[in-house]
Amino acid sequence: MSSDGEEEFEFEFEDDDEGFDPEADSAGESISDAEAFDIMSPTLEEPPEKKPYDVNYRVRTMQEIMDMQTKEVKKVQSLLEVPADTAATLLRYYAWNSEKLQEQFWNDPTAALVSAGLSPPSSPSTSTQPLPSPLASPRPFECPICCMDYTKEQTATQTLALGCGHRFCRGCWTEYVVGKITTEGESGRIQCMESGCSRIVRAEPIDELVTSDVSKKYHNLLNQAFVSDAPSLRWCPHPGCEHIIECSQAPQKMLNQLVPTVTCRCGNDLCFGCGYPASHRPVICRIVKLWEKKCADDSETANWLQANTKECTKCQSTIEKNGGCNHMTCKKCKWEFCWVCMGPWSEHGTAWYQCNRFDEKSGSDNRDHQAKSRQSLERYLHYFNRWANHEHSAKLDADFYKSTQKKMEQMQSSANMSWIEVQFAKQAVDTVIAARITLKWSYCMAFYLKRNNMTELFEDNQRDLERAVETLGYSLEQNIGDVGAIAKLRQEVTNQSAYVQKRHDILMDDTLRGYLEHRWEFTV
Amino acid sequence: MSDARLRRVQKEIRDCAKDKTSQISIEMIDENPFHLVGAFPGPPDTPYEGGYYEVDINIPETYPFQPVKMKFITKVYHPNVSSASGAICLDILKDAWSPVLTLKSTLISLQSLLNEPVPEDPQDAEVAKHYNSDRAGFISTAKHWAQAYAQAPVHKQQGGVTGGGGTKKVTDAEMAGLSEASVSQFVDMGFERPKVISVLKRMNYRGNNISNINENTVLEELFK
């Protein structure tokens, strides 16, 4: 990690490309996968180049974060000529924005120090000595907190005042600080015990007052606070993962035109913008938040839609959905229909797969208020249904794949194929799942999208991808495990999977570029 | 450290007993030095003047590093005090607590809270609504409560309203800060009086606010 020295720990909060090597962490992990895929599907080129809507980022470990912090503190320490502890406290107060800190500090050092809870420059406490100010000692002293009396001599050794001069005994300081750290989880903002005094208790006296266990906890909390305070850092939200993503290209103000999806070293995606623990491309964070709130508010009305069983529209026998594919065939009467709209599958033929668009006109002749609110609910349900269905299908696809993995192992021996040759099925399932996640969010997008001549193109792309996904999903479900037809199946699935990938790229590319070109407007 | 806690609380009780000027009292209820009752007179020139307010004091294990727990025993009509439970919304009883604050200084802060309500951070939303929308009505209700629950003398508060030293009986409508006309308007329709009072109180059916409330909305609530 530290092989290339200084460059590696470049730490910038401004929009700045320097110091980032996108190949190093973000794409590096996936190269082996991509190579394996290339062998099987010659239509796919090398890993795609960086697109204008992609962000550079790095996956960091806690150790790297600590090193970054130290480096930043050292920089400020030498620039402002203050002790390290003071530099750290100042940086924390200015949310690690060292430019802003320097500006304020050079403008008015006293104000900068005092507002950060530090002693003004002349006070002895800005030096490394946090010990009693000479003015107050030595004379007998009663601690106002525990009401214990201290002799002149004891006052010098057993009591402590910060630069503000508020003196208390060390026992009380320790109990106070330990409580703040261990029960309240505080770190960088622990203040003097005096009522209304905002002087910060810095790391140096704290380390001296508490046991090494508490001191360790305190420094961990400081590090955690560093990650949550710095706008260019975010914890990976996936359970058990302790990595931190660093990205300076997705500040809050950019989130109206960027969807900064990143992949952590744990293998999972997340959104750097909002912390959503998966990709929510192509929808921007703000709309995702609205959608999630709406879904939570309307969950009761929408619940029935997620039910796992439906009746065949022809023979009324119950059909359970066991794969992600929406092309359903009733086991009893062989009737083929679409799971989403329950219409005959034949009508979803190649010419007009119309399952993605809500027909606004169908309800437009209803004029009264009740019909209108009913229509708005129906409109929401139309999109929600498709959103939820793709989420559900992606899960089923993953389960389905697990159950057929055994059969693939059999294939390996009976059809005399190499391990790499049977990977086509796994790759195809991965392709389907990724495409379904994008399709899922595309319905959230469509729900809020203001209609203009650009939205039609969006819906066409959505429909093309959806059709490609359903075709591939159907092939996977029908055929995996059929050892006899393995060569044909492999060819078919590989081709279909390459096509899905292509449609997926087209939809993503066009939609994400659309934000940069201000093509999308939302009705919220 | 529990020695320190006991030492400190005992000293606080002693010091408070010695101080005759502040009019704050802190007494033990039984043998337990960590469960006390504090009391102070209502501040002058407020609706609470002349009343005497008792406060339940619970001292946690972690005192004085964690704030003392206090709530009014005496019922108080005030935006920052729950009219039902006596719970208090005050910053120093929460995040703004400091270990140098004492039981006495906290009771003094409660006394000044009676003097200066903070309606933006209410404990009792109904009372806060009353305070914000109909100040004169609020003051008169708070006075009624002081007389009924805090032994505030009636003659001083009522001024010329009651003649000849006779005490006027305060109605349930007045205690709720509602006009008798509003209450009887709905009681006459056949609703039970306590229900009418509770609904009108919740809807802040008072003063100018009455014109903002549709009568049908009140009826809907009453039928619930």
Ligand SMILES: [Zn+2]
């Ligand atoms: Zn002490």
Ligand SMILES: [Zn+2]
């Ligand atoms: Zn201080």
Ligand SMILES: [Zn+2]
């Ligand atoms: Zn991770």
Ligand SMILES: [Zn+2]
């Ligand atoms: Zn996001």
